């Protein structure tokens with residue numbers, strides 16, 4: 491039975507946790523349970539608000555460790571399926587990320603199907619907040635690509651279940667950048683035995699919220715930066731402030747660098763880009779960097795050390811987890827643990843001659859499963 495929960499006039503929730511396949515007595519094809527990215531997700535909620543035009547999907551992947559927590563991405567998806575695929579993959583990544591970061595939080599994510607540059611955001615994010623509220627605390631949302639702390643504060647007017655709030659943990663990006671910086675250092679330590687990044691060439695793809703702060707730390711550590719972005723003003727800023735060399739987006743993969751740091755969108759490690767890479771380390775903050783799981787094995791076969799994305803980019807969510815009793819020193823200390831977690835993963839992967847992502851997944855699964863007992 492397809493279940494519609496009418497929470498507010500003109501606002502509908504289609505809750506696929508309860509959904510099978512009949513509508514008005516007839517057959518109705520729901521391509522969620524058979525979706526290639528569906529992985530035992532607990533709940534997938536499709537949200538539409540007529541007045542604001544909001545179209546959103548919320549995915550709760552797993553709540554063994556606690557309420558699901560993960561950001562809200564706003565993007566010009568070309569199709570509903572593209573948005574669904576993104577939210578299914580991202581929410582699973584949050585379950586694994588929160589588990590390996592040692593947080594008592596499950597994994598979830600939300601996507602809003604809209605132009606991230608939309609100017610009038612009040613009605614949209616208020617409607618979004620009401621949908622979050624309707625889940626009664628099973629899922630907490632926060633900032634992600636295309637959304638800002640200001641958007642989160644608008645949604646927060648409708649629900650307490652928002653994280654990364656102004657006056658509390660705030661913008662997670664500097665902490666994500668810190669974790670990514672430490673992850674690059676761990677990779678360099680493991681592969682080359684070096685404690686310093688001085689003189690190393692590092693390419694950064696995407697110099698937005700996180701990429702900017704990452705470039706700042708890499709520059710302070712003496713690294714030479716090669717950057718790309720599709721937003722000229724962001725490039726001008728890192729070129730001016732950190733002396734970064736700017737290259738065209740399609741040229742970032744072929745750069746003769748020590749480290750490639752993907753910090754834009756996902757799936758940039760794929761069949762087309764892999765043969766182009768000259769870096770011996772891939773370590774960046776973007777979510778879902780591998781287009782397909784086999785690309786992890788291919789990186790290993792090519793002798794490229796890969797820092798699993800959800801481990802290296804956990805700094806922001808770690809900081810958000812301190813929202814209730816915010817303490818920057820405690821948050822920073824926990825973000826610092828990313829360095830040791832990655833060294834452990836690299837070590838085990840080397841000993842077992844296996845992809846680092848597989849080792850990380852096993853470690854995360856063990857934590858999630860033990861919480862279910």
Ligand code: NAD
Nearest residue numbers: 662663666696698699700719720721739754775776777806
């Ligand atoms: P952002 O939107 O501020 O920055 C992304 C940048 O990538 C933008 O400047 C954009 O112009 C650029 N970009 C987009 N497509 C590009 C392309 N094809 N080539 C080059 N540049 C391109 O986002 P952000 O918050 O910095 O997040 C970056 C990545 O890190 C995302 O994958 C996000 O999911 C992930 N992440 C972010 C956080 C966080 O704290 N913000 C936490 C964990 C993971």
